C-alpha cells in the first residue's frame with residue numbers, strides 16, 4: 001500500500017473509532033476521498049479483520065440494565081506446547097466471558113465475566129473456570145462502578161461555556 | 168466635570184454599530200455559533216492537573232518580570248527545534264499575558280508618534296486600534312481572494328513611505344485561514360531588508376497549519392534581528408482563558424518591551440506559567456486537536472460549497488471565509504438575518520477591514536455535529552433568499 005493510502009486508512013479508522021455511525025459521504029469529505037473509495041476502503045478493512053465490528057458504548061446504569069460484572073484473575077499452569085493459548089481460548093468461548101487478556105504479574109489471565117446476579121457469576125467462575133485442569137487459582141473482583149470505558153468517560157465533566165462571539 | 172472626558176484617540180474609535188448585533192447573538196437561545204474565535208476543547212487535563220498541583224504546592228507569588236526562567240528555557244528549546252531560530256532564554260524572550268499584551272508592548276516599544284505601521288486586511292481586529300493607542304498611524308494593505316488572501320511583496324512595497332516603521336504579519340490568518348509559503352515570506356523579507364523595516368509577526372495560529380509546515384518569519388535569513396515574534400498558548404493548546412503568550416526578538420527590543428511590561432503588568436500569572444511548562448512537555452494532545460480541526464475544516468469547506476457559497480480553501484487557523492456576494496446582501500445584513508431567521512451566528516467580514524465586505528467568517532472550532540446542523544440551517548436560509 002502506498003504511504004498516502006495508509007495515512008487515509010488510519011484517518012478513516014480514527015473517525016470511525018470516535019463515531020461509527022457517521023456516513024461514508026462525510027468521511028469522504030473529511031479525508032479527501034470519493035465516497036465510493038471510502039466504501040471500498042471500509043469493506044477492505046472489514047474483510048481484513050481490522051474492523052471487528054461496530055458497537056454502541058452503553059452506560060448500563062442509565063439504561064436501567066442490571067447486570068453484574070467481575071474481573072477474574074486466573075493463575076494458570078502453562079502447558080508445554082501451547083503455553084497459555086489453549087486454556088485462554090477455551091475460556092474465551094463462553095458467552096458469559098466478555099474479554100480475556102494475558103497479563104504479566106502474579107496472575108496470568110485477566111477475564112471479564114458478565115451475568116445477571118452475583119450468584120450467577122460466582123457459580124460460573126466456580127464451575128467453568130476454577131474447575132479447568134490447568135487453572136490453579138482464581139480471585140474474583142466484582143465491579144462496583146464504572147467511570148470510563150473504551151476511552152469514554154461516563155459522567156462527562158461540565159464544560160465551561162464560551163461566548164457566542166469572539167473576534 | 169470637564170466636558171471632554173474621554174480622550175480623542177479612544178473616542179475616535181469606530182465599530183459600535185456592530186456591537187448591538189453581537190449583544191443579540193450572545194443572548195440568543197438555541198443558536199449555533201460559528202462566531203467563536205477560540206477552541207471548543209477544554210485545556211488538556213494534564214495541563215490543568217499540573218496547574219492544580221502547582222497551587223497545592225503553593226505557587227501563588229509574582230515571578231520574575233521576564234517570566235519563569237524554566238519556562239523561557241523550555242520555549243527557547245521548542246522554538247529552536249521547530250524553526251531553527253535560537254533565542255536566548257535570558258534577554259531575548261519575554262513572557263506576557265497573551266499575545267494581546269505582547270502585541271501592545273511591541274508597538275509601544277518601537278512607535279514614535281506619526282510612525283506608520285503597515286498591516287494587511289482582512290485581519291485580526293486589534294491591530295489597528297492598538298496602533299492608534301500607541302500613537303502610530305495604521306496603513307492598510309488589502310489582500311484579495313484572487314491572491315488567496317496573501318500579502319504580496321509588491322503590494323506591500325506600494326505602501327511604504329519614509330515614515331514606515333514596521334509591518335504586521337499575521338499568518339495563519341484570522342479571519343481568512345490563509346497561510347504564506349516560505350517563498351512568499353522570503354519575498355516579503357526582501358522588501359523588509361531593502362527598506363530597513365521591522366516586522367511584528369503574530370504566529371499564534373502557527374501550530375494550526377494543515378497543509379505544509381508553518382515557517383517562522385524570524386527563521387528567514389537576516390530576519391531574526393528585524394522580527395518581533397509573537398506567539399502564545401491560547402489557540403494551539405486550547406488555553407485562551409489562561410492569558411499566556413510570549414515575545415521573542417533581539418535584546419534591544421525585548422528589553423524595551425520588558426520596561427513597559429514591568430510597570431503595567433509586573434508579570435504574567437504564575438499559575439498559567441506553571442501550566443504552560445506542562446503544555447510544552449508533550450505535543451500529543453495538541454496534535455490530536457489539530458487533526459480534529461483538520462477534519463472539521465474539510466467538512467465545513469465542502470459543506471459551504473455544497474450549499475452554494477464559494478469558499479476559499481483555508482490552510483490554517485480554524486476559520487473559513489466564504490463569499491456571500493452572490494446573495495446581494497452586505498455581510499452585516501447577511502449575518503443579522505441569518506441570526507434572526509435561522510439562529511446561526513457568523514461574523515460579517517467587514518469587521519476585519521473594509522475589504523472583508525462580501526465575506527463572512529465561519530469558525531470550525533465547534534463539533535462535527537454543530538457544523539452539520541449549522542450548514543443545514545444556512546442552506547434553508549440561502550434557499551429562501553433565492554426565491
Ligand SMILES: Cc1ncc(COP(=O)(O)O)c(C=O)c1O
Pocket residue numbers: 167204264265266267268291337341369371398399400401407410411412
Ligand atoms: C490573530 C490573533 N492574534 C492574537 C489573538 C489573541 O491571542 P491571546 O489570547 O494570546 O492574547 C487572537 C485571538 O483571537 C488572534 O486571532
